[in-house]
Amino acid sequence: MTGTEFRILSSEFITSSASGKDIVDDDMNQIVFAGKSNVGKSSLINSLLNRKKLAKTGNTPGKTRLINFFLINSSFYFVDIPGYGYAAVSRSEKQKWGKMIKIYFSGSKNIRLSITILDIRHDPGEHDIRLIGMLEELKLPQLILLNKKDKLSNNELFVRLSVFSKLFKEYPSVVDVLPYSAVKHFNREKVLEYIESYAAGGPIDNR
Numbered sequence: 501m502t503g504t505e506f507r508i509l510s511s512e513f514i515t516s517s518a519s520g521k522d523i524v525d526d527d528m529n530q531i532v533f534a535g536k537s538n539v540g541k542s543s544l545i546n547s548l549l550n551r552k553k554l555a556k557t558g559n560t561p562g563k564t565r566l567i568n569f570f571l572i573n574s575s576f577y578f579v580d581i582p583g584y585g586y587a588a589v590s591r592s593e594k595q596k597w598g599k600m601i602k603i604y605f606s607g608s609k610n611i612r613l614s615i616t617i618l619d620i621r622h623d624p625g626e627h628d629i630r631l632i633g634m635l636e637e638l639k640l641p642q643l644i645l646l647n648k649k650d651k652l653s654n655n656e657l658f659v660r661l662s663v664f665s666k667l668f669k670e671y672p673s674v675v676d677v678l679p680y681s682a683v684k685h686f687n688r689e690k691v692l693e694y695i696e697s698y699a700a701g702g703p704i705d706n707r
């Protein structure tokens with residue numbers, strides 16, 4: 501970290517995309533939030549921004565259905581991706597989401613970091629592994645956050661962290677694996693440090 505502390509000065513909703521095509525036609529860097537439905541992507545965005553309701557959250561999985569772009573400090577975007585693996589949607593809807601996510605990740609030149617979110621209580625599922633593998637193939641740096649840490653006791657946390665630390669050793673794209681709590685804002689400062697450095701970064705040479 502540099503001497504001056506990184507601060508969120510402003511955050512505003514800009515637009516949504518249903519197709520996955522890059523609809524923000526500018527050169528600003530993007531920090532993406534991706535993960536299974538209900539894992540807490542939108543809650544995490546609100547926690548980092550110190551906003552209660554900017555990104556819509558809820559108990560009903562599938563709350564976020566479009567790719568949402570939020571402009572931060574007038575200089576880079578947070579991108580909230582709809583959650584995959586929501587059981588109650590039809591197969592064709594799931595395929596549509598999968599396609600949208602793939603189009604977005606492979607077509608957007610300004611993504612600097614994916615904040616890939618898992619539930620700390622559960623081992624990654626098939627969809628999680630597929631996402632993490634796709635980011636690895638695209639050589640996009642990813643920070644894995646193990647959300648809902650507040651649901652575990654210290655003993656349980658110790659066990660879960662040792663499980664996760666082994667899981668991602670073979671992925672060079674994984675820059676760190678950290679527990680998080682969107683409710684308690686646990687590790688907020690540390691995640692903001694990563695965001696500061698990646699949001700200021702230049703293009704990734706991966707194509």
Ligand SMILES: Nc1nc2c(ncn2[C@@H]2O[C@H](COP(=O)(O)OP(=O)(O)OP(=O)(O)O)[C@@H](O)[C@H]2O)c(=O)[nH]1
Nearest residue numbers: 538539540541542543557558562563564583648682
């Ligand atoms: N205890 C606890 N609950 C959380 C945490 N983060 C999110 N939640 C809860 O989990 C539920 C889902 O949160 P969302 O932020 O809407 O999840 P999402 O990943 O954006 O879900 P989709 O938009 O459906 O993909 C809500 O009821 C949140 O209050 C956390 O760190 N701890």
Ligand SMILES: [Mg+2]
Nearest residue numbers: 541542563564
């Ligand atoms: Mg959401």
